[in-house]
Amino acid sequence: MSKPLQAIRGMNDILPEQTPLWRYFEGTVARLLDNYGYRQIRMPIVEFTELFKRSIGEVTDIVEKEMYTFDDRNGDSLTLRPEGTAACVRAVLEHGITGGGQVQKLWYVGPMFRHERPQKGRYRQFHQIGLEVFNLEGPDIDAELIVMTWRLWGELGLRDAVKLELNSLGTSESRGRYREALVEFLSAHVDKLDEDSQRRMKTNPLRVLDTKNPETQAILVDAPKMADYLDDESRAHFEGLKARLDAVGIPYVINPKLVRGLDYYSKTVFEWVTDKLGAQGTVCAGGRYDGLVEQMGGKPTPGVGFAMGIERLVLMLEALDKVPEELSRQVDVYLCAFGEAAELAALSLSERIRDQLPNLRLQINAGAGSFKSQFKKADKSGALYALILGDDELAQQVVGFKPLRGQGEQQSIAWDALAAHLATCVVQG
Ligand code: ATP
Ligand code: MG
Secondary structure, eight states, X not given: OOOOOOXXXXXXXXXXXXXXXXXXXXXXHHHHXXXXXXXXXXXXXXXXXXXXXXXXXXXXXXXXXXXXXXXXXXXXXXXXXXXXXXXXXXXXXXXXXXXXXXXXXXXXXXXXXXXXXXXXXXXXXXXXXXXXXXSOOSHHHHHHHHHHHHHHHHHHTOGGGOEEEEEEOOOHHHHHHHHHHHHHHHHHTGGGXXXXXXXXXXXXXXXXXXXXXXXXXXXXXXXXXXXXXXXXXXXXXXHHHHHHHXXXXXXXXXXXXXXXXXXXXXXXXXXXXXXXXXXXXXXXEEEEOTTHHHHTTSOOOOEEEEEXXXXXXXXXXXXXXXXXXXXXXXXXXXXXXXXXXXXXXXXXXXXXXXXXXXXXXXXXXXXXXXXXXXXXXXXXXXXXXXXXXXXXXXXXXXXXXEESSSSSOOEEEEHHHHHHHHHHXXXXX
């Protein structure tokens, strides 16, 4: 017997019970982004492997061990995108839409792919909403990104459950000087570092700050601090950001060890973290990457962005019981019809009602059935009301209007008056 067909480990179906929450989340973010003047961009899911190597950096977890890379039939090496920034930069360069200092405020949503160990909040296909801003170099725009996410947490009821961590990585020059000092410090303690950190010390020393190893963490207490190496410009930028967050009243903590996994960040880096999801605590992460566009072959172009993980935020909404009540009901009205003639009348009546009430969620019974079976389906649909059309109603051009959730008696309503009646008793979201 052949094995039953299955999805790939770490790549999940999002079932109809879950999609209302996803759509609520994505819809809330999309509306917010529209209101702040961001425009959506859609990039392909597959790109040349070279793109990610050049932008993310060869010595990162993503490029070293997490990418889904394969040769296509032409022999080109392609990769399922592990994140969105690289493709977004490629797209703006390819279409010349950041040339001459043009400001672009862009966002995207979609699946990303990383070959990681699947666990709660960590998958191999996961979804991000990401945002990138080009050609604005001041701290005002860094602040806007954070203020916007703060508003989002407010709308979703998550403000108390997240914490903002901030750091500045300086310019590539000051980061270079810091890196030297850090390597010197790490070299003096190399025997006591964990194996991963010994390797990273040579390839990507800042990542050592990210270590989860307690012994290495203890040694790092005395390591040089990035803040002491910041150039004046980065320092002023960071102060400008903090002043704006203070003005809005957004709490934050400075985390000098926050370095982010990707190579291309400079100046501002930030993460929104939660303790409600166990080990997978970062729900939104981003920062400034002023050198990336040039590194990818464009003119020097400041950039800043973030990405949030949709699965983790959906998990949080569920864990904290912040799923809006109205999402559980998908049908307002269920229309039952009995007999061929009534079915025809029901169909044309329902189309007229849809013309008049475009937001009404009206489900018409399919597959005929007895009174009992149609009522059962009406009730199971979650509808607030059932409409009943049999031979008697047909003759009188009325429908039976029956509350299903205990709000009063059944009554008879003329077809012509039905839309107006529904408008008064169904609250439409
Ligand atoms: P982590 O440290 O958790 O691996 P990261 O630094 O690799 O995260 P980013 O590349 O910054 O993550 O991606 C931005 C956001 O996307 C993360 O903060 C997280 O919410 C989400 N994310 C990243 N990887 C995964 C994954 N494998 N499964 C689910 N969500 C993810
Ligand atoms: Mg990761």
